[in-house]
Amino acid sequence: MSKDRRSVEYDEGVENFINFALAHSTNHTSIKCPCLRCGNLLCQTPQVIREHLFFNGIDLSYRVWYWHGEKGPSGGFSNVSQQRYDKCEYTDVADTIDMVNAAQVNCMNDPQVFGRLLEDAEKPLYPGCMKYTKLSALVKLYNLKARYGWSDKGFSELLQLLRDMLPLNNEMPLSMYEAKKTFSALGMEYQKIHACPNDCILYRNEYKDAIACPTCGKSRWKINNEGGKIKKGVPAKVLWYFPPIPRFKRMFQSSETAKHLMWHAKDKECDGKLRHPSDSSAWKLVDHMWPDFASEPRNLRLALSTDGINPHKSMSSRHSCWPVIMVIYNLPPWLCMKRKFMMLSLLISGPRQPGHPLWTINDFPAYGNLAGCTVKGYYACPICGEGTYSKRLKHGRKNSYMGHRRFLPRNHPYRRQKKAFNGEQDFRIPPKILSGEEILEKVDLIPISWGKMKIKSLESDVNTNCWKKKSIFFELEYWKYLHVRHNLDVMHIEKNVCESIIGTLFNIPGKTKDGLNARLDLVEMGLRCDYVVQFTLGGCTHFERYMKVLKGYVRNHNRPEGCIVECYLAEEAVEFCTEYLSGTHAIGIPKSNNYDNKFGRPITGGRSANIDHKSWLQAHHYVLENTTIVQPYIEEHMNWLKSQYPRQSKRQIWLQEEHMRCFTYWLKGKVEEAIHNGQDIPNTLRWLAHGPTHQVVKYPGYIINGCRYHTKERDMTCVTQNSGVSILAGTMQIASSKDKNPVFGELCFYGSLMRYGS
Template identity: 40%
Template sequence: MDRSWMSIKNYLDPKYLDGVDEFIKFAFLGKDPNCKLPCPCKVCNNFEDQTKEVMANHLCRGIVDSYTRWIYHGEGFESDDENDDIEINDNDSDFDSMEELLNDVGVANFGESWRHSPELDTGACTEKEGEASRFLRLLSEAEKSLYPGCEKYSKLSFIVHILHLKTMNRWTCKSTDMLLKFLHQVFPTALIPSSYYEAKNFIRELGLKCEKIHACENDCALFWNENKGLDHCPNEKCKAPRYKSPNSKIPRKVLCYFPLKPRLQRLFVNKEIARDMRWHKERRVDNENMMRHPADSLAWKDFDRNHKSFAEDPRNVRLGLASDGFNPFGTMSNSYSIWPVILVPYNLPPWKCLKDPFFFLSMIIPGPKTPGNDIDIFFRPLVDELKELFATGVETYDAFREEKFMLRAALLWTINDFPAYGYLSGWSTKGYKACPVCLDETTSLYLNNGHKCCYMGHRRFLPIDHKWRREKKQFNGEREHRQPPRTLSGEEVLQQLLRIEQVEFGKAPDLLQQKKRKRVQNSSNWKKMSIFFELPYWSTNKIRHNLDIMHIVKNVCESLVGTLMNIPSRTKDTWQAREDLKEMGLREELHLQPGGGASKVMPPACYTLSRLEKKNFCQFLSTIKFPDGFASNIPRCVKTKECQLLGMKSHDYYVFIQRILPVATRGMLSKDVSQILVEISNFFRKICSRTLYLDELEMQEKNIILILCKLEKIFPPNFFDVMVHLMVHLPTKSKIAGPAQYRWMFPFERYMPLIFNNAYLIYLQFSYFLTTRAEFFLDRKMGQYKGYVNNRARPEGCIAERYLDDECLTFISRYLHDVPTRFNQTERNMEKHEAAGKLSIFSSLARPFGAALIGYLSEVELQRIHLFILKNCEEVDDYMR
């Protein structure tokens, strides 16, 4: 239905009144005319139940603008204008659901003819003869009742339900075995498997496969394609054996690769998902000044212009790639690094994009060592498959259109933290030229006392006539005449890479010695040509590797908080920094002063808090509260007596710098410092917004240059590490690639948590707060891959096996309509509670927790509450004019 009438402010407009009539018909369709339903008017706000006539009268006074998905009046989370084409009958028996499941799997595995001939002539498909016979066995089991006289469950549906409950409720394998054995004893005539292992193997044919490719233990090459029959590494400088011993045939290192083609094909087996894969083209509202989805970005549109044949079919998939390392054992005493590689399709609408069911684990790069620059060796199978998918595609059946088509796919960009950025791009993210955007024009300075590089000189980004370009004393003592560094296109980068000497991959001793070379300030930081340049479109992409906003925000906030509170291990205001200031001839008032004897005294700086101010700062943090699901319990990280902040995670810093820091330090710091903190907070809030506006981003491009120049006038050079410098490029990257939530590491690092970052459940809560969607919070898989490891001797194998099982059950759960699944669970705050009054400010959806307490407010608190109501309540707007 057309919902544009909801935004009309003239409630006597005929279009608005017609919209109200259509809504009333939709809400009470098939219901008792005398029943009561939640009223969505601005007064009731779905908290008060009203009859049909009363609701119609109320809506003539206005409807809640944000109530665009009518979940209280019969519309599901996934419903939209075209849902009439997809019918799901929740009253169907499990026999019907399993038949639908097997039909869809048959189409995916054996082609469209399966729907018309489910008997499957196994002799006609010799290559899939074994697979077909096993699938026919599943089909026969789906027709058998669980026990004589059972009309609802078959053996297949029972096993599916049991395994689904195990996954949803995180039962252990042992507890599942005990339950199955008990049920087998109680119902001896029922076709119940005796163990979890037997049940898992029974439905394994419904899932997809994993290829295990042997690799050189020194990361020199894969024993694949032309090297498949070799017993030793093909690299002449390595020659490492393939197997642990000649007779055992047990490989020393194995790459688990999950083919992409069948996983993309399975997206189109289900009608609902197949329809959503066209959303970006057919149902997305295009606005030239607004970006809410990667399809709105300049990078997406530029790709469509360069590859028109690819863009003609909206079903062709755009992919993003993310990878990072994690320790599967969760202990610092055992250094082991596994690198999962995850692919995510961007065709889906925002409420499904970047959700767990649509994450494809592409490969598991084995440990124990970090692959480093040799990571390209392991990307070979994926790159070859991507090249084939872009050039010719793969024949796929579209269940929504009921037709075959050639499905193609392309990789838009990668998403990584900064070290992994260097591994995938080939640009070294260390040293004098660490910035991968400025490249050879990076401005850097080595600090003799701090023994590190700092990245200042942001005045070069200012307009050529700006007055700060001529100032000397407050900056580096020199005038700034340089132009901003020019951003190179993909073709220009490729030309640079073609001129450098390519290194041999591997970690053999001879190869490591060859790779070591002393880097000088004027040399380029390219270390290799990335394997992704083999993709025919990679050099034409507007953006190839994303700067991870999550880690930039975390590092900048950590530096700010550490410096403001003068935390010894995190502050940038050290005696070495003061000595560097003296060498540079800057800010004489901060230079070390002679003390008693040979000691020196550090004068207090305007950007550090005193002991009393730090105590007040911590007391403020210890009392702060957030809405449910918005942030973690930050007061738990506060040590008021010691004036310390301990244990804050990445998302804690994210909330801290945007919402807390400027308010918590108000009145404690000088005006210049307080103002710069407010500007940084507003900058990150704008950049990380779910909806980006191009004119706003252009304004932030100018603002961030002024912010960094102000920081240079206040903070010591030690403060300006590469993460602070990368802030200057964030608005430009956002203009090209779109909203940050599609390009940061939050959703991926909850899969791959490092030892110090295993609290990414907070991200799920935060995403739930932003999107008001149940899936983000209820699909909680914090550290999913780490939790898969049961055998410490084979962590990669454990992850691969458990992922295949989970992938299979995720697919099956779409066909379970009468049990809670990750696709139909309701929101946390779906319970309705009547407000204390009739004002709209008290009618927001909420779920109370804890016991009720009776208290009395002071006169000051009453005045604050009255003022808040007067400023935020719609009913008093007319009286405030």
């Protein structure tokens, strides 16, 4: 077994092994292959086994050939100490082996880790277990933990209980720590990059060996509060970086995910409606300017979102860490904002927020940090810029932003009203919106200074009132051409505005904006105090929900960022495994209630009824017209009609109507004649020609192909509508009753389900 595979001894050993295995096997065409790749799990022909043993090598730990008829020392299975494990055949074994092989690229530098992972993927959960291995059981348990937010302590106690409940010599780990060690080989890599406490530099590349910041002089290491000693080796601030390219590669390893990533080019409906970012003008602009990029549908369109969160689940801003979330717009709209496909690309540790040195859908203050524009003061609008209309409130000592009638149409009646507004008419035109190229010309003149130390002195030297820095995103070739470069998280705007309005209307102490100073400002500005305010409450957005998920990762409040990183990597590994295990649902993608089987399922019980002959004939004809095996007979029947009625052969409308009237009877006679003549007719065609029964079961609702359908009567008692249906059908299209040249084409028909039967 340990001989060189090129030697004569190894060749003779392979032949002796195959002859021995065939002599002790009941199946002489297929036996278990002991190569390193198959691992006695897959059966192969002797010729394939011979090739595998030369190409892959044999498992050196397989010394007693008990899978091929050899008896162990006790006459049965060999001793456990002599074997790595007792193997078994279970339901998900092939998928688990594929999963481990897909993760092999992460273990290239440590073959022993991959070996342990492969062993866990093949090792049965307990002796004689035919369904679960150690790895598959852990994946499914951790999947439940992540989906339902179990604590680490609770999960450890569950593992201990399962270990006690399972048979002896089971492989269930005793703690969360042991489970994480098993997942370590499946997780993706990340990098811890030391950063200056003032966000001046990252200690990488030319600064990787520096011990102090060359800009502000701050130490790279933490300073002990007791005596001011420097703790060398403990960084003052850390940036957690998750390389995206290996994660993109892993996504394309999954055939289902790879198909979704090309949805925007292959499966999207192009009807001019805005349903997805690929329908936007910005997407089409990139396609037009860079056709080579657009020609490959696998090229990814990405978006970044960030905001500060308090990882301790409180509203205090004393500790703020900033996760930078990446989303992929290639995915269909029902997936691109789901938790599974939100990728954590950066995690900026706290407790201080990065501020203006930060460079990415967010709230308004973060908008200013990322875009480099001011979001407060007299020029707080990043769109209007220097055309922002603002007024300083004398008594409230705040800036008020007015003049919104400028954005109305030129002849709008509100422009001429005085009493309803500030006592003046407004016929001004809206300010010009600067393009990305015009903004780049302005910010190119602003000197760049990293960190927080020199921001105030730098601002006094800048000649613009609207911009503070040049956004790093302008380094991207396409950035200056985009129509929309930054987006706001609507949740923040809705929450803040609604909170202020509700607090004022209900006079909530501490939240109302109504007071003596506010009344004095209204009088001075000439505004009415009897406004009727309308407001709409809105919910959270996808990114805010994901921020809550990240907060839920924190277990050790002394090291919140480390908890977030470790839990994210573990969940990432479980998501990867979920792609390969059947019966396991993805985390963050809710399971549809409209599950069905091959034939669908009713939502409630039905009642038996007989249908009239006309409905029976229509249903039968519809099935025949849409069945592939019947298509040759349809063409034959049309030719038969033309030969039987030569005067009507050019009248397409008559032919189509006659075909619909008599095709079912003609097909039944045709099939019966063929059977009588001894021809071989498939059973499917026999059943179709015979037709359905007149007795059906009627249901008020039915689920099929993942869609739920209700009758009109049931819809009347529901708050949702599921009775509307549409069908694209081929039909004769005529302009009028006198049209002699009808056109055959597809037409969409709409209607409502009045009853549903099967």
